[in-house]
Amino acid sequence: MFERLAEFTIRRSRLVLVVAVLAVALMGVLGAGAFGKLLGGGFDDPSSESTRAAEVIDEKFGGETNLVLLVRADAGRIDAPAAERSGNALADELSADERLTNVVSYWETGSEDLRSRDGREAMVLAHVKGDETEQRENAKEVLDVYTGSYEDVLTVRAGGGAAVGGDMSTQVVEDLVLAEAIAIPLTLLLLLFVFGSVVAALLPLVIALIAIIGSFAQLSLLASVTDVADTATNLTTALGLGLGIDYALLMVSRFREQLAAGASVDDAVRRTVNTAGRTVAFSAATVAAALGALLVFPQYFLRSCGFAGVGVVAIAAIATLLVMPALLAVLGHRVNSGRLPWAKPERSGTRAPMWGRLARTVMRRPVLTALPVLAVLVLAASPLLGITFGTPDERVLPEDAGSRQVATALRENFDGSEEAALHIVIDARVDKAPLEAYATELSRLEGVLRVEAGTGGYTDGQATAGGPGNASLGRDDAQRITVVSGLVPRSEAAQELVADIRAVDPPAGTHPLVGGVDAQLVDSKDSIGGRLPIAVALVALTTFVLLFLFTGSVVQPLRALVLNLISLGATLGVMTWIFQDGNLSSLLGFTAQPMEVAMTVLMFCIAFGLSMDYEVFVTSRIKELHDAGQGNEDAVANGLGHTGRIVSAAAFLLAVSFFAFGTAKISFMQMFGLGSGLAILIDALAVRGVLVPAAMRLLGRSAWYAPPFLRRFHDRFGLSEGGPEDTPAPVAEPQYAKDSTRV
Structure with a gap:
């Protein structure tokens, strides 16, 4: 040949x-035209439980939170009259934006979970529509419009998975x-x-x-x-x-x-x-x-x-x-x-x-x-x-990246991370009593700060006042439960919490799917680890x-x-x-x-x-x-x-x-x-x-x-170095001095 x-x-x-x-x-x-066709991400197993959970949430609940707008009052507290008016106006504009769903704001819910400890900042949560490519484009367009100064009263910064991506x-x-x-x-x-x-x-x-x-x-x-x-x-x-x-x-x-x-x-x-x-x-x-x-x-x-x-x-x-x-x-x-x-x-x-x-x-x-x-x-x-293993998050970006700075602010100034919460979805009808019992049991797990379900909020095995977006968590044919922990996202403790949640007995006849960033990490490690010996x-x-x-x-x-x-x-x-x-x-x-x-x-x-x-x-x-x-x-x-x-x-x-x-x-x-x-x-x-x-x-x-x-x-099918007989021989090989002594 x-x-x-x-x-x-x-x-x-x-x-x-x-x-x-x-x-x-x-x-x-x-x-x-290659760059216009390429996608971000790609680190998750499409057949994993966390991915299937995300798909059900997208289909029946408008998608998981993947965009967090961190809103800071330029002067005073975030619930001051001027800041509240501008905050409500911002939330209304975001809710009307066709590129977003599931917009939840502090001013709409009044939830202290969406307000910083010092009262100067608040969160607006949303889901950016589309697949990986569409999310990237939609997020860019949304951030171009809404981040920066808003009405000279608020300063808006963006974080969450869509911004990080x-x-x-x-x-x-x-x-x-x-x-x-x-x-x-x-x-x-x-x-x-x-x-x-x-x-x-x-x-x-x-x-x-x-x-x-x-x-x-x-x-x-x-x-x-x-x-x-x-x-x-x-x-x-x-x-x-x-x-x-x-x-x-x-x-x-x-x-x-x-x-x-x-x-x-x-x-x-x-x-x-x-x-x-x-x-x-x-x-x-x-x-x-x-x-x-x-x-x-x-x-x-x-x-x-x-x-x-x-x-x-x-x-x-x-x-x-x-x-x-x-x-x-x-x-x-x-x-x-x-x-x-x-x-x-x-x-x-x-x-x-x-x-x-x-x-x-x-x-x-x-x-x-x-x-x-x-x-x-x-x-x-x-x-x-x-050695330990993880998946990419905002920390892979330089410290001056906007989405990373927002993630840092959320960890330092807020109680629990809504964007890093675990999302449980039950793709079936569930009666109120078994759903309450299941959510109550989840709230008792070590590391859990609060649990939000269609039936209300739960902390340490007790019902609490409703949290952000409770009414949107329940449907006749499906239920969604949000588990917010105080654990560092992607840490060993956070991964153990995923296993603990999956081990809790669900309502009879149901098969909950657990998603969220920590669940994605657990599933990715299991998926790659399971196929690594084959590779x-x-x-x-x-x-x-x-x-x-x-x-x-x-x-x-x-x-x-x-x-x-x-x-x-x-x-x-x-x-x-x-x-x-x-x-x-x-x-x-x-x-x-x-x-x-x-x-x-x-x-x-x-x-x-x-x-x-x-x-x-x-x-x-x-x-x-x-x-x-x-x-x-x-x-x-x-x-x-x-x-x-x-x-x-x-x-x-x-x-x-x-x-x-x-x-x-x-x-x-x-x-x-x-x-x-x-x-x-x-x-x-x-x-x-x-x-x-x-x-x-x-x-x-x-x-x-x-x-x-x-x-x-090998003599019949193998290939070896060589060439036609009529080609010149290689350059004569130098014979370096030998010494046969061996240890």
């Missing part, structure tokens, strides 16, 4: 480039623009340093540009048929830039190596496609397999990242295998044009003696050199022993199969899986130490909180896939030399001598595109960027530089073992 592909791109190089230009133009037109969506776009503004120029400078040639340095950017434009086109197409989270743009842009550069770097380096060995341009292209091209294909398959595991989760945030991630990997690989050989065939020796003053002649090759010598050093004392590295990685992973098993199985097909060994896939898990554990441990435990929070400007469960799973899959990316880069060259007759140690040392510089350069370039998201103001995007970048560097330097040579030395010949029946299977 790769031979035919090489011949096609050589014979039809200009046609391939023309078609590529037209395809990029078309993808650019499609991708231009709007602030997040806006911030995601700003963070993406800033990250790319940093990553692209810095990447270009690093490429110039790596290649020492302007033309060679620009080629990887061509592939990256195709991958990024293609990414937005596929996001636009995906969003037309399914829900796609707006945060998928960050993933596809970082991956498109990083993988496009990684794959092109491998191809360009191998092509220049072949030219330096005296091959003709056509033969150099053939050899490049048959060796580096094959590696790119397998590398893309392993990354796609890791990202494809995200499709087992029901949350559309994870599913959309899975679809988008697999798509961007495929686009980057296809562009590398088609467009790059055509470019190389047209450019020929001009690939080295624009040589920079600091560039040395040997930059045209890829051999890095330092990596070969490092491998020899490690293999002389594999235990003594590997143990300190393992100890550091295990120590870095230790914070995982105390991990799929990643491990597909990776094992692909690496076996690539290497013909059953030991190499196991060795790769073990080392990858060690490096990933260290990465997740460091991220827990930083973002959960709060270390470096003042430097990075975030608020410590539990690890975001969906983003942690996404980071795991991304980091695992990229680790396998470099595994394939290194193993492909080692296997090529081993198949050519070199002994295990020679193949490892010489393989790393050729690929070490490529892998380290590719790692730094890809890490830059992820580290750029460390400038984000949304904390879980910071975690994703810094964690992914750190995982790449740990894998490329500690794992590939030290642990792989040590493991290969300790394994010896058994590193290439496979049972006879699997060996026969």
